[in-house]
Amino acid sequence: MGLDAAEVSQLFAEVVGAGNVLVGDAVGDDYSHDEALGAAPQVPLAVVRPGSTEEVATLLRLADERRIPVTARGAGTGMSGACIPEPDGIVVSFERMNRIVEIDEQNFVAVVEPGVQLDQLDAALAPLGLVYPVFPGEYSASLGGNVSTNAGGMRAVKYGVTRQHVLGVEAVLPSGEVLTCGGKIVKVSTGYDLTQLIVGSEGTLALVTQATLRLYPRAGHASTLLAPFATVDEVTAAVPRIVGSGVGPLILEYIDMLTMAAATAHVGLDLGIPSSIQESALAYLVVALESTHADRLEQDTEATATLLSSLGALDVYVLPDGAAAQLIDAREKAFWVAKANGADDIIDVVVPRASVPAFMARVAEIANEHSSWIAGCGHAGDGNVHMAVFQPDPSVRSRVLHGLFTAGIDLGGAISGEHGLGRSKKRYFLDLEDPAKIALMRRIKVAFDPHSILNPGTLFD
């Protein structure tokens, strides 16, 4: 306890080698934060870069014995501050554990180390005609981070989120025990599902050293439709109709007028929408479809275009491949555009799909009440609303966020659909969640991590 940086460095250098422990100036600013806007960076005592599960087990056991806080880090692209370390703790960075251990084409699974990045995995899978279907929008994100936050993204409306595709994990407890949970099996009813408990636990229960991911055949054909609507309500009312049509959309996004203007301007994209329609359009719906057969895709695309027209779309554009890719890219960069434009925080409240209009109405009221500007886009098919909040005063902003989260929860939703709580949304969670559930979660935390060394600033105080 109370070790200084030199002592910590020496302790862990014996485990991972001196070259893989960073202290002092070598730590660098990057390890003090992720991409969360609402959480203050903190510099750790040291950064430790293990190269194997055995090293992770040994260093965790040492950290547990000495009560040294441990914060796991993948690529640092998180949105909630869950990889901001404690000042008297260490970052365990998985940058060296970046091997795709195996792609098993018979069982349709990939086994990866936590430092593998999404684009790295996708590049390995594409030539095999396979896909890991979770695309949270940031391709440099690590799989370890994705597992930790239960990452989602635009294609979740078709494929579901990370949780649905993690068949197993190898995970290390603070005791140094290495657990193998699940595996290359698609179903299991053999004791409690530790895999599902660890997924989404934001590094507070165990460190994941390997994940077994489910793969799918890669669909060969895709199309993208863009439909401007005069009101946000019409956009969200269209969503259940498209889901119910059985077309199985790959992407079902809404983008509000302001976000669309900013996003397309950011990437210099002209979608060729006449100005008369642009002026009437308060929101856009983006629908992507995919199929193994070109003719089926064409048929589905036509049927969806007809459906959108009947649901009040001002027009329907089937985008050429290039423009479609640019639009999706622009949508994925919405966070960066918001950040560049001075957004003070972002949220990703999830509500029942049909409650999006009610939630949006509350958003407008809250923005108005607090003289704040709130704009956004979202995974409409999932009821997962991404909003950028522009309000420089921290105490007003805190009230705005509290209001937004309360509105979401009152509608049967939750604070975060896919970003996680980390440090930045923790206080709202602790304030708004049922105390009996929080107490139970704390008892579960103790079952894994009795001395609370794993990411102590995240989820709980």
Next chain:
Amino acid sequence: MGLDAAEVSQLFAEVVGAGNVLVGDAVGDDYSHDEALGAAPQVPLAVVRPGSTEEVATLLRLADERRIPVTARGAGTGMSGACIPEPDGIVVSFERMNRIVEIDEQNFVAVVEPGVQLDQLDAALAPLGLVYPVFPGEYSASLGGNVSTNAGGMRAVKYGVTRQHVLGVEAVLPSGEVLTCGGKIVKVSTGYDLTQLIVGSEGTLALVTQATLRLYPRAGHASTLLAPFATVDEVTAAVPRIVGSGVGPLILEYIDMLTMAAATAHVGLDLGIPSSIQESALAYLVVALESTHADRLEQDTEATATLLSSLGALDVYVLPDGAAAQLIDAREKAFWVAKANGADDIIDVVVPRASVPAFMARVAEIANEHSSWIAGCGHAGDGNVHMAVFQPDPSVRSRVLHGLFTAGIDLGGAISGEHGLGRSKKRYFLDLEDPAKIALMRRIKVAFDPHSILNPGTLFD
């Protein structure tokens, strides 16, 4: 502690009304067992039939205070003895809590009480063009039981198991605290996923009083192909090829020669397969496809038939609807046929899909070593093998089961893919599973149920 039946009856009559507490002869044999072959029935002190969540909360609090063991029961169709009560405990039977609370067509969810049966839900959904896609084969099963065991069934190869469709639960802890976990939201990253932890926990963590289930548009068209093969290896080798074709099979089952003969004879089904082929066929593959479009179904059916032929099928039969329904029905009744034929136990080991041939080879060796007869069928697409074990000597049978489970685990699988462990498979689990994982699961159990009143004979000793 140490209450007798009269005292227990009086205690709970005050909660649920005297007419809803059964004691003595009124308890009846049914409440002493489920459908597990390998577990001895036990008669409880009393059967308590609550009518509301509030009653469940009150009775659990009372039971916890007095350390009365509580075993939850749905329809009693389980296969692992997880609803066999303790002799000094009570059965909480959910037969009165059998309401479909809501079918929400906008959000594509149903909210059900635990006593709702699968056929009851399906009858309510069919007219709306919706489906809850988990069909574990026994339509009188309750949703509460399905949630408790994480039930699977033939369509899991397309839709996944119960876990993937439970968006939320209302669950009561032994403390009487009522937790609302998840809800009508399809994704969430807000603290630990208690829903996923409770699903599959076999009534040992909490009593589920309501479940929110995901629904899907009902596909209008279906076809069924039957392909006899000369070897089991050819059948299992065909499986990854069909999955990889992108056709997205609804059902992908293998049935061995003996099981096929027994099952079809049981329902009086003549599939019109020439005797020359029947004599050469050691195993059958059943492939069902579904589609929203008749023309696509026809195209996929033809493509799959061609693929099956190229993979060595002795012939490929596209079954008329009536025969297809009978065959699926016969397959679903395989357990009953095995039981009627004197099977002494059944197993549902799951292994990686591609390891089914290796597992089947070990099964044949084990059967031979122990002069036992082992036959079966299985969810080939999921690597989930259902075997009936014919070996009347309990100690020899125990060695056979131990050998089968060891073989499954050695191949990266697990003891149960969908039945659960209950009382009947518990000892193998406690013997074969990693002690560190069992210890962690026990700590999780304590976090929910500190006095171990919930289903104390299941999972753990």
